[in-house]
Amino acid sequence: MALPLTGQSPRGLLRAEAAGGLAFLGAPVRVDVSCAFAVALTTWTLADGILPLAAEGRPATAYWSAGALTALVLLASIAAHEVAHCVAARRAGIAVLGVTLGLFGGATSLDHAPRTLRAQVGIALAGPLASLAVAGGAAIAHVALVETGGDGLAVASTAVVALANLGVAAINLLPAAPLDGGLVLHALLARLPGPPRDAAAVVARAGRALGGVILGLAVLASASGDAALGLWCAVVGLVIWEQASPAAWR
Incomplete structure (x- = not known):
């Protein structure tokens, strides 16, 4: 990532x-x-x-x-x-x-x-x-x-x-923070009318949503008995969620 x-x-x-x-x-x-x-x-x-x-x-x-x-x-x-x-x-x-x-x-x-x-x-x-x-x-x-x-x-x-x-x-x-696709989306949105923080907020919200989805997959994997997949999804989801900060994208 x-x-x-x-x-x-x-x-x-x-x-x-x-x-x-x-x-x-x-x-x-x-x-x-x-x-x-x-x-x-x-x-x-x-x-x-x-x-x-x-x-x-x-x-x-x-x-x-x-x-x-x-x-x-x-x-x-x-x-x-x-x-x-x-x-x-x-x-x-x-x-x-x-x-x-x-x-x-x-x-x-x-x-x-x-x-x-x-x-x-x-x-x-x-x-x-x-x-x-x-x-x-x-x-x-x-x-x-x-x-x-x-x-x-x-x-x-x-x-x-x-x-x-x-x-x-x-x-x-994927167009979400903190991924490379989020950088591309941020670059495009920052050139639209409006303050730069609006572009940062969009990619940050997308990142938080992506992190939440991956954390949900971690729960499902753990419930199905796949400990390795559950742990992987949990760690990756938490990293994406934590790094999807609007402050880092302004």
Whole structure:
């Protein structure tokens, strides 16, 4: 999930550190501690449910190892999503102050907000396009493994990476805060007559509604006995709800 591209990090997110650690295009990259929880949850979901169904008869260590590796690849996919935002911003002549990778998403902090509609839309859509590219690459790898009789765990893992990135791209295109589609909607609405806060309120309400729907799905999943899906929906729904703040979109 990509968050608003502004000169200030949205409320609730840690700022990128000014010195030390990773850097991209001269901008510091911070990996928030919440990434460890995301990797752990992803690993558990894969090792305890998905991978054993896709490749039966393997030792538990094989499932957990493959799950952990796949989770790290998915984290790298999130980084690629944010890198695409950075590259698009630099091409638009905007300095990147920092990147934060956090729980199920990232935030790119820019020196100033894009001043043209073309720049705003281009920067916002760069992330989903990168996710689609990763999904395409993983899908090609998956097909190649299937055709050559590759290892079942590798076949399943590449499918997970492809589907997850396809889902990230699709969800981020929804016109709601704090998603990339919300950035596009905000850019369009901000150019209509009326104060900027009206555009912020619309995308924020859409984000709160989306978060509420996902939380509702969490309840349904838990009631049906799917603990993993329920936990995933609960965490994602809460993150979207909390980050869909009108203040972050003004």
